[in-house]
Amino acid sequence: MQLLPSAITSYNHSVGFSGKMLSLKLLYNSPLATLLKGWRKANMKEDVVKPALEDPTLEDDPLRREYVESIPEAQTFRGVLLQGYLVPPTVLEGLDDFEIRDDDVFIITYPKSGTTWTEEIVSLIYQGGDVKRVEKELLVYRVHHLEVGRPFGHLRYLRKVKSPRLMATHLPLPLIPRQLRQSKCKIIYVMRNPKDTAVSYYHHHKMSTFLGNTSAAWDKFLEHFMAGHLVYGSWFDHVLSYWEFCKQHPSNVFFLSYEELKLDLPGMVVRLSEFLNRPLAPEAVDAIVRHCNFESMKTNKMVNREVLPITDLFDMTKSKFMRKGIIGDWKNYFTESQSEAFDRLCNSHMSGSDLRLVFEPEDAENLFTTFGRIIYNHPERTQEIEVATEVTEDYEGDELSAYEPRNCGPQAFFQIYLQSDPLTLYSGD
Ligand code: PPS
Numbered sequence: 001m002q003l004l005p006s007a008i009t010s011y012n013h014s015v016g017f018s019g020k021m022l023s024l025k026l027l028y029n030s031p032l033a034t035l036l037k038g039w040r041k042a043n044m045k046e047d048v049v050k051p052a053l054e055d056p057t058l059e060d061d062p063l064r065r066e067y068v069e070s071i072p073e074a075q076t077f078r079g080v081l082l083q084g085y086l087v088p089p090t091v092l093e094g095l096d097d098f099e100i101r102d103d104d105v106f107i108i109t110y111p112k113s114g115t116t117w118t119e120e121i122v123s124l125i126y127q128g129g130d131v132k133r134v135e136k137e138l139l140v141y142r143v144h145h146l147e148v149g150r151p152f153g154h155l156r157y158l159r160k161v162k163s164p165r166l167m168a169t170h171l172p173l174p175l176i177p178r179q180l181r182q183s184k185c186k187i188i189y190v191m192r193n194p195k196d197t198a199v200s201y202y203h204h205h206k207m208s209t210f211l212g213n214t215s216a217a218w219d220k221f222l223e224h225f226m227a228g229h230l231v232y233g234s235w236f237d238h239v240l241s242y243w244e245f246c247k248q249h250p251s252n253v254f255f256l257s258y259e260e261l262k263l264d265l266p267g268m269v270v271r272l273s274e275f276l277n278r279p280l281a282p283e284a285v286d287a288i289v290r291h292c293n294f295e296s297m298k299t300n301k302m303v304n305r306e307v308l309p310i311t312d313l314f315d316m317t318k319s320k321f322m323r324k325g326i327i328g329d330w331k332n333y334f335t336e337s338q339s340e341a342f343d344r345l346c347n348s349h350m351s352g353s354d355l356r357l358v359f360e361p362e363d364a365e366n367l368f369t370t371f372g373r374i375i376y377n378h379p380e381r382t383q384e385i386e387v388a389t390e391v392t393e394d395y396e397g398d399e400l401s402a403y404e405p406r407n408c409g410p411q412a413f414f415q416i417y418l419q420s421d422p423l424t425l426y427s428g429d
Pocket of ligand 1: 109110111112113114115116117196199200201203204292293294295297321322323324325326329
C-alpha cells in the first residue's frame with residue numbers, strides 16, 4: 001500500500017541505511033525475522049491481533065481462505081484482515097491509546113481512493129503552496145502513516161514528530177485510535193467510487209510484494225472485493241461508517257471524493273485549505289493545482305514510488321503506481337453482468353444511506369455542475385441542501401431519478417442525518 005514506503009524510510013533512518021539496500025523478503029525471511037515472529041506470537045494479546053490463517057471459520061470459506069493465503073504473513077486486527085509486512089502487531093496493539101493532538105491532520109481512505117493525491121495537496125497547503133519546499137523530500141517523510149511502520153518503535157517515532165503532524169491511515173473507523181474516533185483533530189476522508197477502486201486495487205495487488213504480487217484473474221479478484229475479503233475489509237463498511245461519522249462531526253471531518261478532485265481540483269484545494277484554516281492566495285492555489293495534476297504526479301519521483309529505499313516493495317513491470325488516474329476505468333474490466341451484480345450489491349448496502357455513488361464521468365460532471373459538490377458536506381451543507389432542494393423541484397426527474405433508487409437524494413440526507421451510530425454500522429464489529 002501507499003503506506004509502506006513510509007515504513008521503509010522510517011526504518012532506514014532508524015537503522016542507518018541509505019540507498020536501495022533493504023529488501024522486504026530479507027526483512028521477513030531472515031533467521032532474525034523468524035526469531036522475532038516466534039517472540040511476537042508468544043506475546044500477542046489475545047483477541048486483538050491474530051495470524052489470519054488461524055481463523056477457524058476459513059475452513060468453511062475456501063474462497064476467503066484462498067485470498068488470505070495469498071497475503072504474506074496476513075493478520076487480523078480486531079477481526080479485520082491486514083497485511084503482515086510492515087504492520088507490526090505491537091503497533092496495532094498500541095493504537096487505541098495512541099495520543100492525538102488537536103493540531104494533527106489525518107487523511108483516511110480505503111486503499112486506492114486518492115490517498116497519495118490528497119496527501120500531496122495537504123502537504124502543500126501546509127507549505128503555503130510553495131512547491132520548492134516539497135520537491136526534494138519524499139512524501140512519506142511529510143505525511144506519516146499510522147499503522148504501517150518500522151518493525152520497532154514506530155509509535156514512539158510518531159510521538160516524536162513535531163506538530164502539526166500530517167498523518168494517514170487506511171484503518172476502518174472502529175480500529176482508529178480512541179481519541180481520533182472522538183474527533184479530536186481535523187480528518188479528511190477520501191472516497192472513490194467502488195468500481196474504480198476495485199480496479200485500482202486489483203493492479204495494486206499485482207504490483208505489491210506485501211499483497212503477494214497476486215496473479216489472480218480479475219473475475220476472482222472482483223469476487224473477493226464484493227465479498228469484503230480484501231486487506232482492510234469491506235469497502236462498504238469502511239465508507240459508510242466514516243460517512244456517518246462525518247455527519248456527526250461536521251466541523252472536524254471533511255468528506256471528499258476522488259471524483260470531485262478530478263472535476264474541480266482548484267475548488268477542492270480551496271475548500272480543503274479553508275477546512276484546515278490555512279487559506280491560500282490564488283497564486284498558491286494555482287501552484288498546487290499545477291503540481292498535483294495527474295501528469296505532474298506521474299513523473300514526480302517524490303510521490304510516484306519510483307524512488308524508494310527498498311528494492312522489492314513494488315514490481316513496476318506489473319503496474320505503475322500512478323496508473324491511469326481517471327474516472328470510469330472500471331468499464332474496461334467489468335463485464336455487463338459483473339456490473340449489474342455490483343450495482344445490486346451497492347443498492348443493498350447503500351439503501352439506508354444518503355451517500356451518493358457516481359460511476360459515470362458524465363453523471364459526476366452533471367451532479368457537480370448542478371450542486372457544486374458530489375457529496376454534501378459541512379460547512380456548506382445547509383446551503384447546498386437548500387440549493388439541491390430547489391433544483392430537485394425544478395428538475396422533474398431525469399438526472400436525479402437515476403439516484404433515487406439508491407435513496408441518495410437530498411431528501412434522504414435529512415431522513416438519515418444523525419440517526420445512526422457509525423460504529424454500529426460496521427459489520428465487522
Ligand atoms: S494507496 O496505495 O492506497 O495509497 O493508493 P492511493 O494513492 O489511494 O490511490 C492510487 C490511485 O490514485 C490515482 N492518483 C491520481 N489520479 C488522478 N490525479 C492524480 N494526481 C493522482 N494521484 C494518484 C492513481 O493513479 C491510482 O489510481 P489508478 O486508477 O490505479 O490509476
